[in-house]
Amino acid sequence: MPQQVPRLAAVFVVAIAALLVARSILIPETFGDLGHYRAAAVDSIAARPVKYAGARTCAGCHGAIDTRRLAGNHRGVSCEVCHEAAASHASAPLSGKPTINRKRDLCVLCHAFNPSRPTGFPQVDSVAHNTRLPCIGCHQPHAPEPPVTPRECDACHGGIARQKAGSPHARLECGTCHDAPEAHRANPRATRPTKPTERAFCGGCHSGMPEGGAIPQIDLKAHGQPYMCWQCHYPHFPETG
């Protein structure tokens, strides 16, 4: 055997030993146990704290409310969507109660009109829809219902109603002049209420009665021909005197 071989072999042995030592020191424990990664990392990630307890956990104590929620239109809305993360409250019920935003700005996160939202999802124009009132004043958040048909005209025609309320026509019902079919209340644009079409309709009150009463009287034949009454007088706020 040539003299160089055992000496070179010694060098190789030392180099390989150094490599093995370095490897054992540099490569962390559990690396390669499951794959090309530290298996202990999985455990440390799995040990992170949970913040959202989950609706099932909430139902453990708040069963009655949860039953109600599951029967209503918010059945898919987990408790912590509105009530915020509550795992700390679930583990220590008397402390760390979750907060709840009771203002409009919580509800409009989902229910404000947005053209990108899917068709059919209940949305309102949050600026026009009963501004300043909290949503939960009318809508029960645990069992919300679709909007009911308004009973009074002023639910929609509030501006006109307020104007009329300060006018000589305040005591007239809307139905005195308008015939509003029931279908108009459910689907306002499909069926529209009627409006007076003839001068004689106004003349029913404002013509042919004795002068000097509470209601101003005119001579329909002489006054304002050929115009319709409402072209000069605004019926919801007629001028006085």
Add this chain to the structure above:
Amino acid sequence: MPDQGGMDRRAFVGDLVAACLAAGGPVLLGVVRVAEGQAAEGDPGYNAADHYYGMGIDVAKCIGCARCVAACKVENDVPPEPTYFNTWIERYVLRTDGDVDVDSPNGGLDGFPAPRDEQTILRSFFVPKLCNHCANPPCVQVCPVGATFITRDGVVLVDEQYCIGCRYCIQACPYGARYMHPEKHVAAKCTFCYHRLVKGLVPACVEVCPTGARVFGEVEKQPTPLARFLRFNDIQVLKPNLNTKPKAYYANLDGEVR
């Protein structure tokens, strides 16, 4: 051989070996030992090999409320700045002239401003995005140290204690799902809320989604809501041409979504 300075070859090699042993050993031993992981705290009864997770996302159900984004930031301590998201909502606005506007202001957390030129809108919808937890993930392939990996239950995770912060994985992800954590200085991403999965909970985004647009469960062979989702919908994945084999399954996805 003439004398060339007082050292022959044999002495040189001998000295070299001795020097290596003398200097190399302490140097190697002096290297800081890499931090060790915490003791295993996995829940008793949880066996990762029994699971293989995926998420279903129904675009037609997403209302863009971004409750998932808010819940994710809380659950996973995601930095509050509007540049860091594990999941986020994109709004697509398709125009009649073929243009497509995509925006995601603060991930959708602050709502979406009214789109411009309403007259030219052909279609508009929201798309929730997150890590696709690919079965063939480019981010894992490029990691030089093995700090990002797929668990046995199919979740792509980052080992925060082992990541060197080189950002290769952030570059490699075709879905933009990774970011550099501003304080930890390691790559960060969606974990499918792995800490919740091992306790039998669903990810926080799925928990809070008010319309059921997100569905979570097992990809194969087990009766979970995801099985029904995959059976009853036409499923697409993002960028299928890249062969990343994502496990975020989209239903009712428009062809314009990238």
